Amino acid sequence: DQQVKQNSPSLSVQEGRISILNCDYTNSMFDYFLWYKKYPAEGPTFLISISSIKDKNEDGRFTVFLNKSAKHLSLHIVPSQPGDSAVYFCAASGGFQKLVFGTGTRLLVSP
């Protein structure tokens, strides 16, 4: 039962363009959503989060959008940089005291 889904295993974007990573969830009890970034041979690191009472949260080049009615969130990276190349995990929590992760999207930003 995959409660958090990232349907795109990979995404390729040119440097300077926008990267849009998508995530869908099924559990309506989720009320807090996070994005983590993971480089090879490192643990995931927190990137940005959003509470269900908001529909947008921005932090520098990173913006997360939440559409509760569609149970969908997205991460926008503008402008994309080669250093953003990593695996991005969407995660959600609520109802239960744990964080549920998606399977990740590998982003490749080419110069």
Added chain:
Amino acid sequence: DSGVTQTPKHLITATGQRVTLRCSPRSGDLSVYWYQQSLDQGLQFLIQYYNGEERAKGNILERFSAQQFPDLHSELNLSSLELGDSALYFCASSVGPSVSGTTGELFFGEGSRLTVL
């Protein structure tokens, strides 16, 4: 550096054996979480401890067990190992008992890569 320390970084063992993975959380964090990442899979939640007590349980096999000690470090014990247990095992820590609001971030260690031959 997240402040979360996991040992060992790599471990190779045989089927049927038992291993122990160790995690030291960030200073001041009371919660420890264990996650398993198999090939091409997301991070699967195994178990959470908060201040020494089991807080939440996920898809943890009966062959696996964990505990959190008074000094807050945690150990994940994997026994009767099978080939399918080969994975990256991550430990994460957070300040509070739940994932929400300003205490919602989990800080992850670099993981312990277990290979079962």
